[in-house]
Amino acid sequence: MLSEKQCLEILRKVGCSEYVIAHSRSVSELAEKITYDIIEKGGSVDLKLVIAGAILHDIGRSVTHDIDHVVEGVKIAEDLALGPEITGVIRSHVGGGISQEEAQEFGFPENNYMPQTLEEKIVAHSDNLIKGTTRISLDERIESMKNNGLSNESISRVLRLADEIDVY
Template identity: 50%
Template sequence: MISPDRALQILRDEGCSEKVIVHCRAVSEYASEIAEKLAASGKTVDIELVIIGGLLHDLGRSRSHGIDHAVIGADIAMQLGLDPLIVNIIKKHIGAGITREEAKELGLPDDDYMPSTLEEKIVAHADNFISGNEKISMVQLRQKMKQKRFSDESTARIILLAEEIGVY
């Protein structure tokens, strides 16, 4: 596993803005808090993977700020030879995931972008609750989803993920 310092250097080397890096640090910190709480409650979670995944989840924002940034980031991570577990966190962090059908509608490569491991779910969840570098409430998250015109299905999935994780 790479170190947090190496992850931050990758973000810089790939051209992520300081604003994106600050956001990634905040997501990683919150994801780490969630992982530690879940571990303390008896769940098996790779906290180090969550920290690195949180730092690198928006790697693709070095090239795009569209929904495709997850795919682009996963491609960059693969080219850099990063652990496939990190690649999957990057690929599956958007909202509470994107189904194969939704990916097709969005013009993304034919794949399933739904988080399946606890670590993938924690990073996606943490990213939902960090706006810029500030943690937001469930009420604020619902307002944000309404403003951005999230589909009812996407909104429901994000809320279900929050309930599954149980820390927010």
């Protein structure tokens, strides 16, 4: 698995801004804390994957800052042969995942954009709780989603993801 330093070098190499890199580091720090909490409670999590995935989750923002950053990130991960685990984190990190219907509406290639593994879920949840580099509450994230006109289904997925992570 890639080290934190290697992941940061990759972000710089592909042209991510320092803002995106700082955000990714903040997501990684929270994801690491959540992972340690889960491990302490007896859960089994690949910490190195969580850290690498959290740092690289927004790699597609080197190309675009809209929702297409997910697809662009997957392309970059595949081009760089980052492996299916990291690619899965990148593909599924938005909100509580992107449904097949939403993916079709966005014009995404056919794929599963919902977090499946615990590592993918930890990174997605951590990303939901970081705005820029600032830790926000789940209530603040939900309010932001409502203000941005996101669907009740999208909001429900974020809440279900939070509940699932909080089980640990």
